[in-house]
Amino acid sequence: MLHFSAHTATPQRPPDAPRAVPSKAVAWMVRFFLIFVVPWFGIAVTCTTVFTLVGGPIWDDWILDARGVKTTARAYRVELTSMRHNRRTYRRIHARFKDPSGKQHHVSYITLKQREISAGKNHGVFAVEYDPQNPSRNRVRGNTASLFGKWVLLPLGVALALAIPLFLLLRARSRQRRTYRNGEPVLGRVERVKRTSGRQNNRPVMRVHYVFESPAGDTINGTVETLEPPPVGTPLWVLFDRDNPRRNVAALPLPGAR
Structure with missing residues (x-):
């Protein structure tokens, strides 16, 4: 059972669920990384x-x-x-x-190679590949159907790499907000205060460690x-999930906060 000094004032109880x-109910680290990741x-x-559409x-x-x-195509125009x-x-x-079936289809590609440009101007023949299920999907052999080719995988890879931490951060944010909104209030006590490596408005962010007693x-x-x-x-005051008291958040404002 937690004991409190008789000289310490009890803060005001949080409103009923x-x-x-408040925005600060979400952990500072979660908010910080969301600002970076999103x-x-x-x-x-x-x-x-954009790469895909263009x-x-x-x-x-x-x-x-x-x-x-595989088939061949005959050039009919070259343009800048x-x-x-x-x-x-x-x-x-x-x-x-x-x-x-004899149906005609169009294929085009861009190049800097003078030999290919000359062949195009002379209505030369090029080796091409097409999708038999959708002949409009095609490419000149040795080139890519998509303009940016594998370069589009770079931003796609970044997006996929960030999707996992973004999902975890959003889940943590949602869980903390839900706990604050519907959590059971209980009186806790500050055990220790530790400085973190973070800063906000040129002031150090402090981590307050608190304890409270669950219904069990x-x-x-x-x-x-x-x-x-x-x-x-x-x-x-601490707000906790009755089904899992380890999911808890401190009620705001903290005692003494301006």
Whole structure:
């Protein structure tokens, strides 16, 4: 059983559930990493989407690798593009090929190779691959169907790598908010205060370690980060999940906070 000094004032009891959830009810580290992860995840998803919409989906190449049919196409036009590399302008070569039914299809690709550009201007023949189930999905052999090719995997990989920590952070945020909104109030006590490596507004973030007693009589530990930690021994209200008291949050504002 927890004991409190007779000279220590008991803070005001939290409102009954369901109660409003202040933004600071979510752990500081969760909020900090969400601020970092969410923008980068958004940038990675945006880049992947733009690359896919502008350059075509990379899975077109995967499908062609799996079931592409080889044939030849004859060039009929060469045009300038707005893309440049080392002061040289890319050319887009347009060509046509026929499927086994005799239906004509279009294929195009960009290149800087003078030999291919000359062949295109002379209506040369190019080796191509197409998807028999969707002939509009095609490519010139040795090139990619998607403009950016495997480069689209870079932002996609970043997005996938960030998806796991983002999911865990959002789950932790949701759990802490739910515990604060519907948690059972119990009086706890500050056990110790420890400085963290984090800073906010040029002030160190302090981690307050507290204890409280569960309905079963077990002593449960918890932490909360703050810029204004209450002294050791100060009573504070804790909100806990009755089904799992180890899921708990400190009720705000903390004693002595301005």
